[in-house]
Amino acid sequence: MSTPDLTTPNAIANVNLRQVGKAKPRNDAPTKxxxxxxxxxxxxxxxxxxxxxLHSDRASANIRGIDTSAAKALSGVHxxxxxxxxxxxxxxxxxxxxxxxxxxxxxxxxxxxxDCVRFCGEPLALVAAESYEIAQSALDLIVVDWEDTEGVYDxxxxxxxxAFNVYGDDNIVxxxxxxxxxxxKGFEDADYILENTFSSQYQEQAFLEPEAAVAxxxxxxxLNIRSxxxxxxHFRAVxxxxxxxxNKVHLTAPYVGGGFGGKEVMTIEVWLALLAMETxxxxxxxxxxxxxxxxxxxxxxxxxxxxxxxTKDGKITAMxxxxxxxxxxxxxxxxxxxxxxxxxxxxxxRVDNLWIDSTSAATNNIPxxxxxxxxxxxxxxxxxxxxxxxxxxxxxxxxxxxxQNFIQTGDPNTTGQIIRSAVWSDKCATQAKAALGDKEDNxxxxxxxxxxxxxxQSYGRIRWxxxxxxxxxxxxxxxxxxVRCAVTDIGAGQMSALAQIAGEVLGVPMSxxxxxxxxxxxxxLAGTSTASRALYMSGKATELASVAVRENVLTCMAKHFxxxxxxxxxxxxxxxxxxxxxxxxxxxxMIKLCAAEGVxxxxxxxxxxxxxxxxxxxxxxxxVFPDFTYGAHAAKVSVDVDTGEVTVIxxxxxxxxxxxxxxxxxxxxIEGSALMGQGxxxxxxxxxxxxxxxxxxFSEYLIPTSExxxxxxxxxxxxxxxxxxxxxxxxxxxxxxxVAASIVNxxxxxxxxxxxHLPLTPxxxxxxxxxxxxxxxxx
Amino acid sequence: MSNEKIINLTVNGASVQFIAPSHRTLLxxxxxxxxxEIKCGCEKGDCGACAVLMDGEPIDSCLTLAWHADGHExxxxxxxxxxxxxxxxxxxxxxxxxxxxxxxxxxMIIAAKALLKENPDxxxxxxxxxxxxxxxxxxxxxxxxxxxxxxxxEMRGETQEGEAA
Ligand code: FES
Ligand code: FES
Numbered sequence: 001m002s003t004p005d006l007t008t009p010n011a012i013a014n015v016n017l018r019q020v021g022k023a024k025p026r027n028d029a030p031t032k033x034x035x036x037x038x039x040x041x042x043x044x045x046x047x048x049x050x051x052x053x054l055h056s057d058r059a060s061a062n063i064r065g066i067d068t069s070a071a072k073a074l075s076g077v078h079x080x081x082x083x084x085x086x087x088x089x090x091x092x093x094x095x096x097x098x099x100x101x102x103x104x105x106x107x108x109x110x111x112x113x114x115d116c117v118r119f120c121g122e123p124l125a126l127v128a129a130e131s132y133e134i135a136q137s138a139l140d141l142i143v144v145d146w147e148d149t150e151g152v153y154d155x156x157x158x159x160x161x162x163a164f165n166v167y168g169d170d171n172i173v174x175x176x177x178x179x180x181x182x183x184x185k186g187f188e189d190a191d192y193i194l195e196n197t198f199s200s201q202y203q204e205q206a207f208l209e210p211e212a213a214v215a216x217x218x219x220x221x222x223l224n225i226r227s228x229x230x231x232x233x234h235f236r237a238v239x240x241x242x243x244x245x246x247n248k249v250h251l252t253a254p255y256v257g258g259g260f261g262g263k264e265v266m267t268i269e270v271w272l273a274l275l276a277m278e279t280x281x282x283x284x285x286x287x288x289x290x291x292x293x294x295x296x297x298x299x300x301x302x303x304x305x306x307x308x309x310x311t312k313d314g315k316i317t318a319m320x321x322x323x324x325x326x327x328x329x330x331x332x333x334x335x336x337x338x339x340x341x342x343x344x345x346x347x348x349x350r351v352d353n354l355w356i357d358s359t360s361a362a363t364n365n366i367p368x369x370x371x372x373x374x375x376x377x378x379x380x381x382x383x384x385x386x387x388x389x390x391x392x393x394x395x396x397x398x399x400x401x402x403x404q405n406f407i408q409t410g411d412p413n414t415t416g417q418i419i420r421s422a423v424w425s426d427k428c429a430t431q432a433k434a435a436l437g438d439k440e441d442n443x444x445x446x447x448x449x450x451x452x453x454x455x456x457q458s459y460g461r462i463r464w465x466x467x468x469x470x471x472x473x474x475x476x477x478x479x480x481x482x483v484r485c486a487v488t489d490i491g492a493g494q495m496s497a498l499a500q501i502a503g504e505v506l507g508v509p510m511s512x513x514x515x516x517x518x519x520x521x522x523x524x525l526a527g528t529s530t531a532s533r534a535l536y537m538s539g540k541a542t543e544l545a546s547v548a549v550r551e552n553v554l555t556c557m558a559k560h561f562x563x564x565x566x567x568x569x570x571x572x573x574x575x576x577x578x579x580x581x582x583x584x585x586x587x588x589x590m591i592k593l594c595a596a597e598g599v600x601x602x603x604x605x606x607x608x609x610x611x612x613x614x615x616x617x618x619x620x621x622x623x624v625f626p627d628f629t630y631g632a633h634a635a636k637v638s639v640d641v642d643t644g645e646v647t648v649i650x651x652x653x654x655x656x657x658x659x660x661x662x663x664x665x666x667x668x669x670i671e672g673s674a675l676m677g678q679g680x681x682x683x684x685x686x687x688x689x690x691x692x693x694x695x696x697x698f699s700e701y702l703i704p705t706s707e708x709x710x711x712x713x714x715x716x717x718x719x720x721x722x723x724x725x726x727x728x729x730x731x732x733x734x735x736x737x738x739v740a741a742s743i744v745n746x747x748x749x750x751x752x753x754x755x756x757h758l759p760l761t762p763x764x765x766x767x768x769x770x771x772x773x774x775x776x777x778x779x
Numbered sequence: 780m781s782n783e784k785i786i787n788l789t790v791n792g793a794s795v796q797f798i799a800p801s802h803r804t805l806l807x808x809x810x811x812x813x814x815x816e817i818k819c820g821c822e823k824g825d826c827g828a829c830a831v832l833m834d835g836e837p838i839d840s841c842l843t844l845a846w847h848a849d850g851h852e853x854x855x856x857x858x859x860x861x862x863x864x865x866x867x868x869x870x871x872x873x874x875x876x877x878x879x880x881x882x883x884x885x886x887m888i889i890a891a892k893a894l895l896k897e898n899p900d901x902x903x904x905x906x907x908x909x910x911x912x913x914x915x916x917x918x919x920x921x922x923x924x925x926x927x928x929x930x931x932x933e934m935r936g937e938t939q940e941g942e943a944a
Contacts, residue, residue: 029873032881034865035816035856039882042815206916208820208828208882257818257882258916289821491880491917664876671919672879698825698914706910706920 018571020504020726021718023664026496027511028255028489037255040228041212041286048214049078051275051285052135053268054125054142055294056117059691060151060164060364063115063144068125070141076134079279080142081126083114090114092241092270094332096465098233098528109330111241111270116149118166118329119366120692121294128275128283151364153691155301155326158361166329167362173327174335176342178356178414178620186318186353190309194393198306198382200758202686203299203679205371206703209257210292215272216282223276224250227269230259230490231528232520234266238273249273253518256529259490260676261370262296264530265332293696297332297369298686300325300360302341304382309353314396314404321345323358323379328367334360336462337368341375343414343624347383348425348456349405354414356620364691370530372676376457377737381758384453384741388748398745399429402454413456413628416621421729422719424656425454425630431715432634432654440638447641449750452634453741458625459532459730460723463612469537470524473502473545474602475553477595479573479587481506481513483545486520487538488529492732493665497535498542500661501725505546507570507587524604532629532730535661536723537607543725544605556599557590610723627723629734631655633677633742635710639750644766646682646747648708651739654715658722658729667714670735674712675704677739681747685759786849790814791858799845805831805838808845809853816857816885820914827913830886831855837893839912856885859892867930868892877926879917887913891927899935901927 031037068080083090091108113122125142129135152164158171167173187193213227223244225235235251242249256263268285275283287295302325309318323341327334338360345356373380391398406425412418433452440448461467471485483502489495499513516523526538554565557575561568561583569578576584585593594601612623636650653670660666683702687694695701722729740758747765748754753772755764782801787794790809799808806829809817817840820828824842831840832854860866868888871877878884887910894901894909901909906927907920915923932938 023876025873026876028881029876029878030862032878032884033856033869033872033888034861035885037881038815039818041819044813044815206914208826208880208914208916209818210820255881258880260916286819289823289825491882493879668876668879668918668922671921672917673919675919676916697823698821699823703914703916705914706907706923709907709920709924712919712921 016569018504019500019510021660021663024500024510024662026493026662026665027499027515028493028496039209039212039257040214040226040254043214043226045214045216045282048282048284049128049130049279050132050135051126051128051272051283052132052139053123053271053291054139055291056113056120056122056124058117058146058148059120060149061117062147062149063113063117064147065145066125067143071127071138074134074138074141076130077127077138079128079275080138081112081274081278082124083110083112086111089241089243092266093237094265094330097231097264097530098236119364121366123271126271126275128279151691153363153365155324155361155363158363159359166364167331171362173331173360173362174338175359176339176620178342178354180416180619180621181353183318183320183353183355187309189311189317191312192393193307193309194390195305195307196386196389196756197303198385198756199301199303200378200381201301202688203371203684204293204686204701205260205262205296205298207258207260207262210287210289211263211267211295212286213268213272214282214284215276217276217280222248222250223273225269225273226252226254228256228263229253229267229269230256230263230488230530232486232488232518233525233528234269235520237266238270241270242273242277250521253488256488256490259529260372261374261530264370264528265297267296289698290696294366294693297328297367299371300327300334300337300368300375300378302378304345304379306382306386308386308390310390310394312394314394314401316349316351316405318353319346319351320355323356325360326365326368327360327362328365329362330367332367332369334368337370337375339462339624340458341379344376344379344456345383346414347380347387348407348454348630350407350411365688366693372736373733374531380455380737381741381744384738385744385754388745389754399433399452402429407456415615415624417623419628421627422656422721423630424717424719425632427717428630428654428656429454429632432632432652435652435713435715436634436636436650445640445642447639447750449637449639449746449748450634451742451744451746451749452632453738453745454632455734455737456628456630457734457737458628459536459734460609460626461531461533463610463623463626464614466611467527467533467537467609468606469527469541470604470606471498471526471538471541471545472524472602472604473542473549475506475549475591477591479591481508483513483515483542484523485515485517485526485538485542486523487526487534488518490529492669493662494529494534497539497661497665501539501542502546505543505550507575508573532733535728536730537609539661539725539728540607541605544607545603548603548605549601552600553590553594556594556597560593627729629655629729629731631734631738633738635742635746637743637746637750639747639765641769644762644769646760646765648678648710648743650711650713651678652713652715653735654717655731655735656717656719656729657731658724659718659720659726660716661725661728663716666716666731669731670714671712673736673739675709677736678708678743679704681740681743681758682760784846786845788848788851788853790853791855801844801846803845804841805843805845805848806840809840814855816855818882818885820882827890828883828886830889830913832889832893835896837890856888859888866892867933868926871926871929875922875926875929877918877922883913883915887915887923895927895931895934899931901931
């Protein structure tokens with residue numbers, strides 16, 4: 001209940017870990033593996049209608065009118081909605097998921113395009129009909145009277161005076177600056193100064209389950225929505241958009257088939273809410289894969305210009321960094337993602353003389369949004385490339401260069417926040433690099449390369465959001481344990497981890513703990529499954545509640561056995577005296593006695609993340625995040641010098657996770673990240689031409705398949721210094737953050753030259769090899 | 780609609796009958812009949828989430844017309860087993876952590892089942908090739924490979940039931 005002490009590890013005294021930290025089958029695995037898990041699109045209701053959405057096929061155009069008369073006249077069509085039907089209600093807040101609006105400007109987005117469209121894919125009309133086929137036929141009958149406008153499709157062009165206006169007065173969605181130390185003096189003190197520009201591409205989340213939901217109004221006039229979302233707290237934004245009281249919208253999430261940030265901002269919920277209110281019937285929508293590509297925001301393309309001053313011994317004296325991202329047509333979470341990229345621009349390094357300017361610019365491209373790594377990952381990829389280039393320049397081993405500059409516990413970071421938890425960057429990087437083994441000799445056709453990358457990635461939401469999470473833990477009369485916590489389970493084991501934590505503290509096997517999750521109107525609200533905060537926050541609340549119940553029952557048992565609470569333990573379904581384990585009883589017997597004494601066997605706990613008050617706007621100094629995770633990834637690649645094709649041979653993640661809860665789930669995050677990061681480094685890129693997506697399908701947008709899998713090794717270290725349950729740190733994003741950078745660095749090592757724009761497609765790699773050959777020939 | 784037809788087939792051993800127009804896919808038809816354990820990730824044959832066995836052969840049900848399944852035997856993930864009589868693949872997927880969000884899992888296990896029927900002792904490369912039509916975004920595939928190896932060993936009688944590698 002109290003504000004956590006940031007200076008000390010918070011592992012629970014007197015709980016000997018029996019389940020936590022072990023590799024365990026997850027509680028959600030059987031239902032999924034037996035084909036019984038019900039996802040949002042699997043629900044069926046009597047009298048249900050089926051919805052389709054008309055998305056704009058142009059990126060920038062005025063709408064003179066939309067004629068829906070033929071669609072409305074089609075037999076089996078029950079409702080066709082356009083902006084005109086919504087009137088004043090046609091706005092939804094896309095800012096601060098779950099908190100219904102924050103401080104950034106212009107984050108209210110039209111639900112349906114009114115007088116113009118600003119990106120290709122913008123929703124124009126909603127249809128509900130007796131079947132999907134009829135709904136689709138109705139869409140085909142809607143006629144839009146267009147007037148094309150010029151639009152702007154480049155994040156630098158859009159900032160120029162006179163550029164086509166997309167957003168606000170100046171197309172600037174957000175901007176930050178950091179001014180720290182004496183930048184001029186820093187460059188004066190440098191022996192070398194190196195400047196490079198790095199840029200990265202759009203990446204699609206490509207969760208396997210497309211957006212899906214069912215909405216209906218129940219007998220209590222409550223609007224219910226069962227949706228594939230990371231954030232059940234969107235009920236607030238739905239209610240605000242429809243002008244309903246918050247307590248009349250009930251949003252639940254069953255198992256979610258992957259999110260990765262793509263189901264963080266509201267997707268289809270408000271459309272279904274409108275259709276269900278209008279038709280008074282249940283309405284279901286499952287997005288097609290093609291529409292899924294355009295209905296959530298992909299990863300922001302970023303450009304980073306790094307100017308670094310360094311001494312000949314490898315000490316960084318100054319960094320001047322310019323950061324630019326393409327926000328697309330609406331702000332969504334771009335201001336926050338830009339902030340993460342700004343804080344993360346210096347990687348895991350201490351830089352005392354620092355100057356950063358960052359800008360997120362609006363364009364008529366698809367709006368970009370949250371995606372695992374959230375700006376930090378792109379920033380880190382650039383920073384780690386620059387570190388390799390510096391090491392080359394000054395002729396130093398790149399890991400030694402990093403060691404000279406790693407931020408340490410007690411140091412201030414980019415924004416002057418003092419790092420409180422353990423920083424094991426060196427340990428992780430050393431082990432990851434060693435795991436690659438020796439470098440192979442090149443052949444005529446294959447060039448081998450090793451690469452490493454480190455990172456600093458936050459976990460927990462921005463501190464001035466004053467984030468909280470609640471969980472309820474109770475013991476039933478037969479000794480079984482229940483957790484009630486509305487955390488959404490998006491596939492990383494969110495639900496199962498809570499069972500493991502409660503089971504550990506209350507001495508019952510996790511497989512026997514029942515967790516009610518994903519429904520925030522029946523269970524205490526846990527906050528979002530985003531920002532690597534779900535386990536940190538909801539796990540911490542569950543730990544606090546479980547400890548409170550444990551204390552209550554053990555206090556009763558201490559009296560019974562005439563010992564102190566500290567002399568008792570709870571494990572394997574028994575309570576017993578620690579130095580005489582024969583003296584004890586089953587949990588079931590214990591609970592009977594406790595109940596007879598009127599002992600409180602339940603607890604509702606709240607965990608509050610450490611708050612802060614924001615950044616100084618002139619210097620960018622202040623406390624932004626609760627804490628950070630540190631680690632490293634290493635990759636071994638081969639490059640076919642004739643084709644430019646890159647093969648990842650080995651991929652090693654080494655991370656200080658604080659304390660693993662389920663070791664198998666931690667490894668699962670590292671392994672999944674290894675492939676997702678590999679896709680970002682080598683193959684994945686959404687192609688937009690004047691804002692129009694050209695490769696929106698799984699046959700054209702290539703995510704890694706089983707045939708692309710390298711040998712993957714996971715090295716899990718535990719400093720127990722994190723803010724989460726048992727001293728854990730967040731891992732979902734952190735373990736992803738260094739992957740692409742390590743592969744990019746390995747390719748540069750292999751071919752002896754660097755490619756500054758991702759992804760490293762065979763064409764680009766081959767061009768770089770040839771350019772280098774030509775240069776060498778000229779010399 | 781004129782071109783409709785009554786389709787008779789068995790799903791997981793039970794006979795199922797429905798009326799379908801000629802253009803309806805088996806995926807749409809079976810999900811409409813309540814077999815929602817068959818997942819849909821693309822409707823284009825790109826992801827494998829919709830895989831089922833038809834007469835023992837793996838197919839993408841999104842690329843198969845319901846009419847073509849008339850008179851045939853379809854097996855979904857639920858037909859392979861359940862708690863108490865789980866298929867070795869199901870047990871191994873649970874034990875190794877091969878299922879995360881679980882959305883690819885029904886199709887993945889069906890593909891693995893077909894692979895092991897063809898090749899009871901697959902090499903790692905055989906497994907990679909055999910599962911290459913099934914996308915997974917969560918796991919990085921490595922635990923899936925491990926699960927297939929564990930199940931294959933059990934099916935060949937080389938390990939104790941339920942023992943994970
Ligand atoms: S849904 Fe059939 S292959 Fe993707
Ligand atoms: S477990 Fe999520 S897609 Fe495979």
